[in-house]
Each structure stands twice: as C-alpha cells, then as structure tokens.
C-alpha cells in the first residue's frame with residue numbers, strides 16, 4: 348500500500364509512544380521502520396545515556412543532525428521514529444511528513460517505568476522533565492504536518508494517521 352512516497356516522521360515528547368506507533372504503522376503499511384535513537388546508539392557503540400554522560404548533550408545533537416542528513420538523502424517510504432529533542436534542535440520536515448504524537452504529561456509519566464526513565468537522561472528529574480515538556484509543546488506543534496492525540500490506544504493513533512494520509516491522496 349503506497350499512501351505517500353514520503354517518509355512518515357513521528358515526533359513528540361519522551362514516552363509519547365513514537366516507537367510503538369512506528370512499529371504498528373510499519374506492520375500495517377508494510378514499510379520499514381527506523382528509530383533514530385537506536386541507529387545513533389549503533390554508531391556510538393554505547394547507550395545514549397552513557398554518551399550524554401561522557402560527551403554531553405551537544406555532541407548527541409550533532410549525531411542527530413548526521414542522522415537527518417542521511418535519512419533525507421537515503422531513506423524514503425519509511426516510518427521514522429525520532430528522539431524527543433530532535434524537532435527542538437533540528438528541522439525534521441526535511442525527512443518527510445511529520446506527525447506529532449501529543450500526549451499529556453501525566454499519561455507519559457504513567458507509561459514510563461524505572462528502566463525506561465533510566466535510559467532517558469533528560470527525564471531523570473521529574474520537575475525538570477515537566478518544565479521541558481511545557482517548553483517544547485509549542486515547538487512540536489509548529490513543526491508538525493499533522494497532530495494526533497496520543498492518549499488513545501496505539502491502534503487508534505495509527506488508524507488516524509493512515510486515514511489522514513489516505514484522504515490526502
């Protein structure tokens with residue numbers, strides 16, 4: 348099924364369900380799924396949390412820029428799940444049609460257990476994470492071609508995205 352030749356790029360705060368929705372969309376649409384964090388971790392050879400500790404956030408953002416440049420040039424017809432900070436520091440529209448998964452902060456906290464928080468250096472302090480969430484919301488919305496309520500089951504989120512793209516054909 349070829350709804351759009353463009354990549355579908357999922358953005359949103361940490362824990363908003365980007366990876367799960369991406370996998371679901373990939374299965375439904377028969378498209379390959381890329382996760383920017385997973386791919387960056389592979390070239391780093393260490394986890395993102397370790398990289399943040401050793402090299403700092405700025406160095407991580409440079410790796411994100413490299414991912415975008417590569418995806419823009421070499422990837423099409425895929426589902427791309429992005430790290431939560433990517434649209435804050437970079438232009439994600441270069442990679443394709445951007446969908447913002449908009450979740451409220453309390454639902455996000457409910458979704459993230461200790462292990463998931465440990466993997467996310469910018470979520471370790473709850474008060475800071477909430478502040479970051481508030482600062483970023485507007486930027487996510489501004490950089491999206493479609494905004495979807497992410498406080499619903501993954502199947503419904505995926506269906507909303509597919510239906511939207513289908514009517515745009």
Ligand code: S3P
Pocket residue numbers: 359360361362384395429430431432433466467468469
């Ligand atoms: C970050 C989100 C993380 C990861 C890194 C920084 C952010 O990805 O890229 O820890 O700045 O919001 P997830 O959104 O998949 O947690």
